């Protein structure tokens with residue numbers, strides 16, 4: 001049977017379907033079996049013994065974990081927590097769960113392997129203002145410009161892949177290590193929207209105040225394109241990662257619009273998912289590609305020569321979307337664009 005906390009959450013659902021209306025998977029498949037509302041109905045059916053365990057396990061495997069259902073739920077149901085509970089408790093077996101998780105992490109493991117012999121720069125700065133460097137930048141042994149400014153502790157993964165696969169033990173391990181590294185800091189700076197949202201989940205609202213996106217550090221500065229920038233008088237656009245807050249998105253838009261020599265153009269539906277979802281692409285290539293193509297179509301309408309984003313997984317997803325739609329526009333991390341093309345006054 002279900003645990004009490006989950007039952008309480010399930011009972012709050014009014015079946016309004018706002019989750020389905022905002023779900024990128026529903027948008028493609030038009031199948032309620034794969035939405036939060038569908039999952040909630042199935043779990044309630046299981047609780048009332050109207051549905052068997054077999055019927056519960058059948059669907060509900062194709063969530064992107066984009067959080068849009070949770071963001072749009074008027075009852076504030078933690079749908080991501082319900083998906084994690086489902087994966088932790090209703091997965092066919094622990095062996096399958098581990099296998100699924102390992103496949104999910106394969107792209108990152110591959111990056112670590114490929115960059116194993118690349119020299120790793122040690123950051124010696126010690127301060128209580130710290131930079132949370134995400135797994136992908138770490139796996140690439142990439143030195144970002146934030147590395148040279150702030151202390152970068154050896155954080156564990158933010159835990160999002162473990163949580164969404166239902167590996168709660170590993171999630172707890174990562175979370176505890178990260179909390180330990182964060183606890184004495186004054187400010188934690190992020191450049192990946194997904195890492196920021198995952199780490200914020202460890203703490204209450206008051207504690208979350210010390211987590212900022214790096215753009216908050218430059219929002220009141222005068223930004224200028226470098227003299228030799230190839231983006232002078234060019235149009236650029238920005239893809240909002242699903243896990244980015246509206247506030248961080250607004251800050252980024254204001255910054256990009258304030259740079260005189262570039263033409264920032266907002267995407268139509270900037271919030272729509274890129275379809276990549278970490279490693280979602282590996283398990284569901286068709287749905288992932290259909291979502292990526294939709295995104296590529298909105299990008300094309302802007303005539304932008306450069307697409308920016310602030311999550312390495314989104315950047316990969318956008319590149320994939322460009323490739324399969326034969327658009328081939330350049331895609332960059334916002335952090336790298338600022339570093340390579342901008343002078344901060």
Ligand code: SF4
Nearest residue numbers: 013014016017019073
């Ligand atoms: S948006 Fe929330 S309340 Fe509405 S159907 Fe979805 S989960 Fe239930």
Ligand code: SF4
Nearest residue numbers: 023063064066067069
């Ligand atoms: S997390 Fe995203 S993909 Fe998954 S059910 Fe919610 S809206 Fe749909």
